Amino acid sequence: MKYMTVQVVTPDGVRYDHHATYISIRTLAGDMGILPDHVNIIAPLIVHEMKIRRIDDENHVDWVAINGGIIEVRDNFVTIVADSAERERDIDVSRAERAKLRAERKLQAAQTTHDIDEVRRAQVALRRALNRINVGSHR
Known part of the structure; x- marks a missing residue:
């Protein structure tokens, strides 16, 4: 199964670090779905709900509140550097x-x-x- 590593980093440290088969984010240009082997990109993010489908449970979705920042997708590694971020379980x-x-x-x-x-x-x-x-x- 193809997957990508997803990391969400804030000034306070790493807020999320898992393998995923799909993520949904919102950039200044609009909503974007990212699958493994996505083209390399860098884009600014707005305040939004990030949806992550992890590889360990295809039926489970993780949600992360992203409060601005940037996303970089490169070689199946997704890095989000956010002003702040919180997982649903921490809110x-x-x-x-x-x-x-x-x-x-x-x-x-x-x-x-x-x-x-x-x-x-x-x-x-x-x-x-x-x-x-x-x-x-x-x-």
């Missing part, structure tokens, strides 16, 4: 819900004062919180 959904509420409040306040930088920061925080909630709900 505290209630904490993510609280982060979502904080981000919504900050977004509303920033829109009221027309502070464009604060609006953008709040939008990113909201996207990250929603991504963590979605990934954490896959359990």
